[in-house]
Amino acid sequence: MGENNKYSIGEFSEKTGVSIRTLHYYDEIGLLQPEKNPTSGHRIYKHHDILTLQKIVSLKFLGYSLEKITNLLHQSMITVDLNETLTLQLEVLKKEKERIEQSMIIIQRVIKVLEEEGEVDSAILFSLIHSMQTESIQNEWLERHNLTVVVEELSKKTEKEKITLDQTFIQMAKEVKKLYGKPIQNQEVQEMIKAFIEASFEFLGDDLVQQLADAEVEELDIQELENIAPFPFTEDEQEWLNQAMEYYMKEAGME
Amino acid sequence: MGENNKYSIGEFSEKTGVSIRTLHYYDEIGLLQPEKNPTSGHRIYKHHDILTLQKIVSLKFLGYSLEKITNLLHQSMITVDLNETLTLQLEVLKKEKERIEQSMIIIQRVIKVLEEEGEVDSAILFSLIHSMQTESIQNEWLERHNLTVVVEELSKKTEKEKITLDQTFIQMAKEVKKLYGKPIQNQEVQEMIKAFIEASFEFLGDDLVQQLADAEVEELDIQELENIAPFPFTEDEQEWLNQAMEYYMKEAGME
DNA sequence: CTTGAACCTCCAGTTACGTGAGGCGTTATA
DNA sequence: TATAACGCCTCACGTAACTGGAGGTTCAAG
Incomplete structure (x- = not known):
């Protein structure tokens, strides 16, 4: 069992419904990089990783590629310029x-x-x-x-x-x-x-x-x-x- | 210019709207293999290749994978059992x-x-x-x-x-x-x-x-x-x- | 005969992971 | 404390349906 607020990759996967392999992949491409135990190399996920993953999953659902998501993730404020992208996305879906x-x-x-x-x-x-x-x-x-x-x-x-x-x-x-x-x-x-x-x-x-x-x-x-x-x-x-x-x-x- | 009923890959691509590279690919995976000039290796497409490509494009449109299409292509008669597949496909689309x-x-x-x-x-x-x-x-x-x-x-x-x-x-x-x-x-x-x-x-x-x-x-x-x-x-x-x-x-x- | 377009094959890359091998790390139990 | 069982690690290949490029050959026109 992990302590409170600390999750092993297995626990985190269970909690969020995202597969371990996907989490590995997101780490690999720099999308979601949790802490790591420096000796064992095991990943340690924390509360804020949940919020980040939430963003990722949401944007994926809206139809964004992981590459675009990587860029969007670093903006902490979402302004009206997202509006354009969303309108475009809407067209694609239509x-x-x-x-x-x-x-x-x-x-x-x-x-x-x-x-x-x-x-x-x-x-x-x-x-x-x-x-x-x-x-x-x-x-x-x-x-x-x-x-x-x-x-x-x-x-x-x-x-x-x-x-x-x-x-x-x-x-x-x-x-x-x-x-x-x-x-x-x-x-x-x-x-x-x-x-x-x-x-x-x-x-x-x-x-x-x-x-x-x-x-x-x-x-x-x-x-x-x-x-x-x-x-x-x-x-x-x-x-x-x-x-x-x-x-x-x-x-x-x-x- | 090709003779009547014989098309080079470029002409065939133009005629059907399918890119040359895609035609190469279909040849490679055995989906649509036209005649070949034995000395030059150039592909020679004929009338019946149009019909085959038509089938391929149609089935793709209906949502079939190229692998399934490869199998379906060899059946010359389409019976009611396709019905099942179509109903399934309909569900997926829904x-x-x-x-x-x-x-x-x-x-x-x-x-x-x-x-x-x-x-x-x-x-x-x-x-x-x-x-x-x-x-x-x-x-x-x-x-x-x-x-x-x-x-x-x-x-x-x-x-x-x-x-x-x-x-x-x-x-x-x-x-x-x-x-x-x-x-x-x-x-x-x-x-x-x-x-x-x-x-x-x-x-x-x-x-x-x-x-x-x-x-x-x-x-x-x-x-x-x-x-x-x-x-x-x-x-x-x-x-x-x-x-x-x-x-x-x-x-x-x-x- | 030359030149440029069209064609050839082979190799690599794309997306978002799934799957499996082979090897450490951790933990529960005997 | 030994050991088994499981969790985790990295590495690496496979997927679908192509697209793109390199480097070389063939064709058609002038």
Whole structure:
């Protein structure tokens, strides 16, 4: 037992809930250096070390690195300039929080999709996730090309509608992978494309699809969009799909 | 320029937004290993590497470690068992989110206090922060000692009321540090204690304070509470304050 | 053929500790 | 007082997901 007000590292660790190794580490980096018994080398913690550790733990909780804490510790008065740092820290936390919230939403959507579909080709699933994840970047792209209306329309959709879209996307991707290899004029192939295009119309509405079609977008920009959210297809599948769609367009008399 | 569908590491990095050094790293740990020109050793990325990277980035976003991703990557079909992992991941994110939200609230309270006070002794400020931070542990302690009523009452307080309490606490701590050394019978000292006790009454209400006073709590448990949320005083200050309070109690005819 | 950019590998450093080895110091008990 | 059991010491390596630099090779353009 240590005397009153004197704690061995074990006792101090117990008292404060900070591990012995962490205390060793804080000593090592000069953050919290207690007295030492000069002969045995054993550390002796005292009351004021508790206060110092309290500061350290608090600042860590607020998100500071140990290095910054080392600097802050030597100021005995905390002035308004801390305010700035705190505001900054608040911003960082806000960003972090948003990221987490978005992740949660995406996970929930993925769970829903998995529940309904049971088993999904991983390329398809990850294409979907990646697409959700880059939603904001895709929106930027749309806005850069004067398609803000589309962004607005999309943001109005409910979670349910989005899940429906997810499923439509998965269905199409599945079918592409199944039908790939068949001639593009094949009836099944053409029906799949028809179904998909009709689903898109239904989701976005006629005029929005029209706007999308009318938008003047250069090949290079299309390329950029595809880099942001690539389809889950191999090059051959992609090529085949493109041709099948072109054929459909021609047949349907669309531009 | 690379040929179509073949990308040098620089091009691939540009295209995907993942740094060259990270791609090197992913190669090194066997996560994404592109072809290599056997003579020059230069990496050659192709279309399917984009899909793989997409998976990696997505899973990272969902919170998976690179090691887990390495394992998941080899499954081409994602079945319902991923569901479990996702649910787990969701839990983790939820916890993380709560922690962040609590940090944000605390930072906001600290900012408010700093704005009003301008300059605060660091020991006082960090004692306050530490106390906020361990609020839930303090509540546990209270509940263990049949003081659930107090917990409930505290949780009803608005943010504003809490900030007022913060300020009262700071005021008292400041005065303790200022008056320390004067005889405990000194009028100023006794008035400070009176003011503090009255503020506590006002905040908690008469009956709650009574309940707190009546509660049978052993010395050891008090010690435990003090370890959870220590006061910002040196031992001498603490001792002096205790004596001054005892004197006040006696004078006021309280038990 | 030269030059500069792009690429290569290898090594080291980052944060905040966890873990374990091998060896003293302290204390309770026989 | 001997000894066991435990607490403490230092040293040193491992972690995750990279980033940065040194020193050397390859590529593409002029």
